[in-house]
Amino acid sequence: MKSFDFYSPTHFVFGKDRENEVGKYVKENGGSKVMLVYGGKSAKSSGLLDRIEASLKETGIDYIEWGGIKPNPVSTPVYEGIEQGRKEGIDFMLAVGGGSVIDTAKAIAMGIPYDGDFWDFFTGKDPEGALPIGVVLTIAAAGSEGSPDAVITNDKTLDKNGAGGDCIRPKFSILNPALTQTLPPYQTACGISDIISHAFERYFTNTPDVEVTDRLLEGLVKSVIHEGKRVMEDPDNYEARANIMWAGMVVHNNIMGVGRDQDWNSHHLEHVLSALYDVAHGAGLAVIMPSWLEYCATHGGETRIAQMATRIFGCEMDFADPKRTALEGVKAYRAFLKEIGMPLTFAEIGAKKEDIPKLVEMNHIGDGVTGGFIGLDKQAHFDIYEIAARE
Amino acid sequence: MKSFDFYSPTHFVFGKDRENEVGKYVKENGGSKVMLVYGGKSAKSSGLLDRIEASLKETGIDYIEWGGIKPNPVSTPVYEGIEQGRKEGIDFMLAVGGGSVIDTAKAIAMGIPYDGDFWDFFTGKDPEGALPIGVVLTIAAAGSEGSPDAVITNDKTLDKNGAGGDCIRPKFSILNPALTQTLPPYQTACGISDIISHAFERYFTNTPDVEVTDRLLEGLVKSVIHEGKRVMEDPDNYEARANIMWAGMVVHNNIMGVGRDQDWNSHHLEHVLSALYDVAHGAGLAVIMPSWLEYCATHGGETRIAQMATRIFGCEMDFADPKRTALEGVKAYRAFLKEIGMPLTFAEIGAKKEDIPKLVEMNHIGDGVTGGFIGLDKQAHFDIYEIAARE
Numbered sequence: 001m002k003s004f005d006f007y008s009p010t011h012f013v014f015g016k017d018r019e020n021e022v023g024k025y026v027k028e029n030g031g032s033k034v035m036l037v038y039g040g041k042s043a044k045s046s047g048l049l050d051r052i053e054a055s056l057k058e059t060g061i062d063y064i065e066w067g068g069i070k071p072n073p074v075s076t077p078v079y080e081g082i083e084q085g086r087k088e089g090i091d092f093m094l095a096v097g098g099g100s101v102i103d104t105a106k107a108i109a110m111g112i113p114y115d116g117d118f119w120d121f122f123t124g125k126d127p128e129g130a131l132p133i134g135v136v137l138t139i140a141a142a143g144s145e146g147s148p149d150a151v152i153t154n155d156k157t158l159d160k161n162g163a164g165g166d167c168i169r170p171k172f173s174i175l176n177p178a179l180t181q182t183l184p185p186y187q188t189a190c191g192i193s194d195i196i197s198h199a200f201e202r203y204f205t206n207t208p209d210v211e212v213t214d215r216l217l218e219g220l221v222k223s224v225i226h227e228g229k230r231v232m233e234d235p236d237n238y239e240a241r242a243n244i245m246w247a248g249m250v251v252h253n254n255i256m257g258v259g260r261d262q263d264w265n266s267h268h269l270e271h272v273l274s275a276l277y278d279v280a281h282g283a284g285l286a287v288i289m290p291s292w293l294e295y296c297a298t299h300g301g302e303t304r305i306a307q308m309a310t311r312i313f314g315c316e317m318d319f320a321d322p323k324r325t326a327l328e329g330v331k332a333y334r335a336f337l338k339e340i341g342m343p344l345t346f347a348e349i350g351a352k353k354e355d356i357p358k359l360v361e362m363n364h365i366g367d368g369v370t371g372g373f374i375g376l377d378k379q380a381h382f383d384i385y386e387i388a389a390r391e
Numbered sequence: 392m393k394s395f396d397f398y399s400p401t402h403f404v405f406g407k408d409r410e411n412e413v414g415k416y417v418k419e420n421g422g423s424k425v426m427l428v429y430g431g432k433s434a435k436s437s438g439l440l441d442r443i444e445a446s447l448k449e450t451g452i453d454y455i456e457w458g459g460i461k462p463n464p465v466s467t468p469v470y471e472g473i474e475q476g477r478k479e480g481i482d483f484m485l486a487v488g489g490g491s492v493i494d495t496a497k498a499i500a501m502g503i504p505y506d507g508d509f510w511d512f513f514t515g516k517d518p519e520g521a522l523p524i525g526v527v528l529t530i531a532a533a534g535s536e537g538s539p540d541a542v543i544t545n546d547k548t549l550d551k552n553g554a555g556g557d558c559i560r561p562k563f564s565i566l567n568p569a570l571t572q573t574l575p576p577y578q579t580a581c582g583i584s585d586i587i588s589h590a591f592e593r594y595f596t597n598t599p600d601v602e603v604t605d606r607l608l609e610g611l612v613k614s615v616i617h618e619g620k621r622v623m624e625d626p627d628n629y630e631a632r633a634n635i636m637w638a639g640m641v642v643h644n645n646i647m648g649v650g651r652d653q654d655w656n657s658h659h660l661e662h663v664l665s666a667l668y669d670v671a672h673g674a675g676l677a678v679i680m681p682s683w684l685e686y687c688a689t690h691g692g693e694t695r696i697a698q699m700a701t702r703i704f705g706c707e708m709d710f711a712d713p714k715r716t717a718l719e720g721v722k723a724y725r726a727f728l729k730e731i732g733m734p735l736t737f738a739e740i741g742a743k744k745e746d747i748p749k750l751v752e753m754n755h756i757g758d759g760v761t762g763g764f765i766g767l768d769k770q771a772h773f774d775i776y777e778i779a780a781r782e
Contacts, residue, residue, distance in 0.1 A: 015394025
């Protein structure tokens with residue numbers, strides 16, 4: 001285990017109808033003029049926004065609406081939000097939505113008090129502070145409700161970059177599983193794929209002696225597979241959604257990712273996919289993650305992938321040929337993703353084999369090697385996309 | 392899953408030598424005059440206190456020493472600490488030790504700003520605030536370094552009671568696994584027993600649909616069993632100690648205990664044992680927890696205990712007779728406790744069968760029923776102590 005710091009001061013407010021308490025938490029955290037960031041029309045048509053605004057009004061909190069944030073969030077609405085927020089004297093960001101809405105709110109929160117271009121924070125500069133952020137979560141997937149991170153695509157360059165710092169950890173996050181019941185099955189499945197990926201990106205490591213976090217990550221994935229199947233069979237199952245929602249937070253607040261190297265190659269391999277084709281992040285991960293695992297299983301990573309195969313998917317260990325066990329685990333993961341309706345190939349998400357050189361280029365690898373579990377050079381990136389593009 | 396709030400704002404600082412940074416964290420949290428609470432001579436003789444005091448001095452922080460806190464902490468040093476703390480104008484409590492030292496510091500922290508008797512908070516009154524608390528942990532066991540709780544025994548009445556509130560969550564906790572390497576094997580094993588008990592007290596529940604927290608708790612116990620065996624074979628194993636130390640925090644900060652009823656009967660059954668015989672808490676739990684499980688397995692709790700038996704201890708499920716599987720799991724847990732040198736019976740801890748009526752009396756059960764998994768009346772308390780007193 002490596003040395004680390006862990007700090008997760010977000011107040012999580014979990015359960016049915018708890019978004020009706022939002023005004024109280026905004027007030028506790030010093031908000032008096034709120035920018036209410038949200039996505040599409042469903043937040044309005046479902047009555048959710050009305051309930052939230054009623055709670056704000058009741059607590060005497062002023063607000064402006066800032067809607068229309070789209071999946072795979074881009075920089076333009078961030079710039080506009082910063083300008084508008086300054087004009088209106090906004091002192092609190094309230095995100096009502098999933099990862100895209102939360103990350104947009106986080107970016108605006110950093111940008112408002114900053115003199116320069118907010119994009120600086122997405123190209124390596126440490127955040128200098130941010131307005132306080134609150135969340136009402138409507139999609140269990142990104143984990144941004146409990147994380148110190150945000151991911152935004154620059155819509156001029158198509159660079160999909162991340163920023164991070166404790167100042168963008170939400171002050172509170174309200175998690176009402178019932179709010180996710182109206183999600184279409186495909187989006188629910190995308191969330192499940194994203195959550196499991198967040199576990200795998202932590203799980204696949206070369207750091208020795210990480211038994212506790214290993215077992216926690218394995219337990220998390222096993223339970224999300226169990227609950228994921230349940231929710232696909234019965235989309236109105238509040239209990240399954242509650243389990244998935246808590247899992248999505250826990251896996252990404254990093255309590256089971258500390259003390260070990262992590263490998264986010266698969267996320268990067270996917271980011272350029274969703275930037276180029278506007279495919280849902282979780283769907284892109286369903287294509288990329290097993291392809292990456294298949295590559296790693298045949299390039300030195302077989303032992304740890306075999307551990308995943310046996311401990312998570314109950315595969316029988318082939319001691320004479322661990323690679324076989326590892327590949328059996330990858331097959332089992334693909335079968336699960338297929339069962340919940342996720343795509344597994346380029347063809348299924350409209351990605352094109354002939355675009356592979358472009359995708360590799362967009363990854364800005366140069367002559368280096370990326371990732372920590374199995375280092376990937378340019379050729380490896382090609383090979384993984386080739387696996388994903390296989391019919 | 393039930394509705395819940397989860398808030399764990401402690402900054403965890405984990406790794407070798409990190410206690411040398413303590414001055415910085417005290418300062419960040421507004422401390423200028425510190426009461427440095429610690430236990431026996433080893434903190435001094437090992438040089439740990441010197442290093443901590445050097446870091447405080449370097450940061451310009453004044454302090455007084457407040458040593459001599461004993462295991463199973465009692466109220467007298469709390470009263471004395473409150474008086475001394477007020478006299479000295481203490482504004483920050485720094486606990487250097489394990490659960491007993493931390494809980495004493497927490498009690499003093501609540502008592503200094505309070506007009507009345509600090510014991511009020513241990514008999515039902517909500518805390519009204521507390522001085523900020525920091526921790527340098529030297530024993531992995533109690534989990535108090537990340538919890539909002541404290542347990543103190545009133546040395547007049549022998550009541551061992553708890554208090555709780557977010558104001559006594561430590562501002563920071565420094566976890567250096569190397570500091571636990573000097574612990575005698577018996578105390579190391581007591582810590583392991585305590586940590587696994589903290590998982591079981593959350594695990595055994597009647598709340599349905601708690602698959603995510605179930606799997607996390609199972610993973611935690613499996614890994615602590617694994618690392619527990621390693622550390623008993625090789626006490627200098629930093630890595631095993633690091634895993635156990637993080638597990639001890641994670642299991643008790645409640646991130647995997649939320650959304651479900653918990654059952655703390657076994658802890659209460661043990662508290663009176665350690666109050667009467669001054670046995671180490673973890674050793675008392677090694678006697679009580681399997682006895683309680685055995686009782687529950689034969690009084691309606693067999694299904695969930697069989698789940699523990701199969702998922703944690705790898706027992707084969709006997710579908711025709713789940714009770715058999717459950718009892719096999721209890722047997723497996725006893726075998727593990729024995730392997731790490733823990734006592735399993737009254738005789739081994741010097742407890743007396745003829746004291747059972749007194750122990751039951753000390754539990755203040757009256758005609759009621761305690762606990763949530765399997766409700767226990769007075770007779771059940773007798774029966775469980777009888778199991779523990781069996782030769």
